[in-house]
Amino acid sequence: MRVTVTVNGTSESHDVETRMLLVHYLREVRGLTGTNIGCDTTSCGACTVLMNGESVKSCTVLAAQADGEEVTTIEAMAAPDGTLHPIQEAFREHHALQCGFCTPGMVMAVASFLDEHPTPTEAEVREGLEGNLCRCTGYHNIVQAVLAVAHSTELVP
């Protein structure tokens, strides 16, 4: 079937298999490999992207379901000049990543979470990110980074 998806501001149309998942569409058809696949049961959140501004696990969405929608991936978070997004910057500042495999999905989940909870408590951050697994950091620094972004006056996510 033919789908037209706006990804990171660019609209393209492609013929895809009806069974193709959004994550495979992003990685294989659009060549955006920043979105990773960490499981096959929608448990880990590594493939999290924004669809119309809200986080979705792109392994649980068919490419067909994204037809006509707007998708944002990790590749669009930094500014064109390479300036990191405040969330990315906070992750670096607080050493909130190690191997970095969960990181793109985690950053996208944080973006969506902060949109809905601009000034969260630590407990809210922990609950809000429970759909994203990280095996390296023990989450401590991820939580610190999210709280820092949320409670910073200069950084507007």
Add this chain to the structure above:
Amino acid sequence: MSTAVAEGTATTGVVGTRMRRREDPALLSGESRFVHDLVVPGALHMVVVRSPHAHARVVSVDLSAASGMPGVVAAFSGADLAEEWATPMPCAWPVTPDMQSPAHLPVAVAEACYVGDAVAVVLAGTQAQAQDAAGEVAVVFEALPAAVDLEDAASDRVLAHADATSNRAYTWELTPDPDAVQRAFDGAAVTVKERYVQQRLIPAAMETRGVCVVPQPFGGEYVVYSATQIPHILRTMLGITAGVAEERIRVVAPAVGGGFGSKLDVYAEELLCLVLARRLRKPVRWSEERSEAALATIHGRGQIQEIELAADADGRVQAVRVHLLADMGAYMQLVTPGVPLLGAFLYHGTYDVPNYSFSCTGVFTNKTPTDAYRGAGRPEATYAIERAMDALARKIGADPAEVRRRNFIGADKFPYTSAAGLVFDSGNYEAALAAALELVDYEGLRAEQARRRAEGETRLLGVGLSSYVEMCGLAPSRVLASLNYVAGGWETATVRMLPTGKVQVVTGATPHGQGHETSWSMIVADKLGVSPEDVDVLHSDTAVSPLGLDTYGSRSLSVGGTAIALAADRLVDKARLLAAHRLEVAPEDLELSGGQFSVRGSPQSTVALGALAFEAFTAHDLPEGMEPNLEASCTYDPTNFTFPFGTHAAVVEVDTETGKVDLVRYAAVDDCGNQINPLIVDGQVHGGIAQGVAQALFEEASYDEDGTLLTTTFTDYLVPAASELPSFTLGRTVTPSPSNPLGVKGIGEAGTIASTPAVVNAVVDALSHLGVGDIAMPVSPERVWRSMGAAAPGTGGGR
């Protein structure tokens, strides 16, 4: 020498500072390329057909239907590929001369020995085509009885390999003076005998494994991209096993998404991609699925431990005696048999115990092979001794902290020669314990615990301690030889200054999340007086870094980092000779500071290192006999392990009505000697704690009685999320290691080693007044609830 909660030792320079990681921007922006991300035109996608039986004869493999499926290029059974292998798959650690190790082929030919054992492969143009076709491979199995339970397997009631005579692979003993151990037990005022089960764990790095082999038929080389911790070891082993000349293989580990030991191996799929690329003369790639990873990537732990302590009436331990059964799984992977040995010397923990006895029997079962998983042997040892010390404390009615204090190896006893035969480099265990108790407010917690008990509250409080020491920085090659390991423990480094004054560091260490590029650049920046931004770090490609022994066992800094520091020193030595030539002074009259050599006493007479690099490059005016270029190498073989230590304190609340355990506070004081980058040290400790907590409370690779793995997804295998963990309070003491010039010790595994017993001790502590002395891991609500009922009916679990 210790200083409490200090950070680093540097007075100038960047070493010791919390420098932000240079690795991060590429990882944060999605730019980094993992194996799964590599675009390789024309690559065939391999899917592996696996045995659904724990143990079965492979009667027949019919590939005809699969071969006719759309896009399928080839399909092979184990028999079809039998001629591809020069040798069976490698095990590098035959721990005893008589160790049994059944031949392990990447694809089983006649007998499948665990659920997940490969029985066929299918190659097609796309992943989906290969998957569809794999479903059409018709394998006829004849099911055989399976050896599943470890103790049952040890009895040889059922054999894990049909043609074996026993499941017992080896027995390895460390008993320097058995009579003295027996005398200590005969004369002991108090003895403790405990049995603990180290459940199997699934490492679950967030990136599953992936391989892509690109043959260059006319160049004769194979480029192997693999999500591996060990490109160098892998290259050698691929060459030996597949019968390919080693120099024809180039292994590249691109961005690697975590390992924790699970990528410290030589896997069937790596070998398969290589021989199929050779056979088909096309690139072959394989991407592991998560549920496949649960079966096809090694598991960790899997031991039954029996530990006995003999103590005097005050709880001073006079002897430790340990017997282990260790679950090898179905086959020996790269270092499977050696994992228990990495803990074998450490079952007396941080305590000054004069008599020691250890034995371990490795046993085959029809389950996924086990191998090194974060800590490898040392978490198991630490768990046993730290749980047993709490049992001892309860038996003599003493506070667990006090029992530890009475038994610690004193700070004045280092270097300390242990009864097990190690020389512990440096330590101050009491200082770390004191700092941890203060950090967690131990006295306050004890008061609150007593209050809740007295008032009959249903949310009980428990505090658990774990004072650990571990041996890491693998390893002195001669020691490895004495343990029958077939390789050495050195590491290589090259430091070169390019004509423009920029610096390249080449290392044999292979990071997969540890931030090596940042740390190595910091070490070299300070050595040379340049900015860390001017130091590039090259790694993880055998064409760039031809020799190395890779990353595992918390070795990268103490071995690889030392090699880098020494190579940088050698570069400076050469530059000094050139500077002396240029300034017409004696080399010993020069001092290096801020990247400039200056003459002592006449500071206006200087030459910059960068200028010397250009002169060494042009080679127009070098001293007689000096070779061009500023470059130096070092292969460093450590003289000893390093022995990081510390005390962790876990605080739990246990709901007596539901059995639910909440980890509410966690304080960790670790001592890894000097720190290059405390920010990175913190991260290693955080992640390590989380993995150890996961073993204590959540994770278990569960098998049913037929040997089917029940926990193949993240919905069954409970890797903790942020919502299940608290923030961690970290402290540090700094006791430099005298064994290496940087004074550093490893920190990659310490958190995992320490945290598991701290958490379980905390749960038992919460319930100890009810008579609870042990709860099996993972400490699930059901197990907690049942333990209360079993310990004291009517006081907790019966309600």
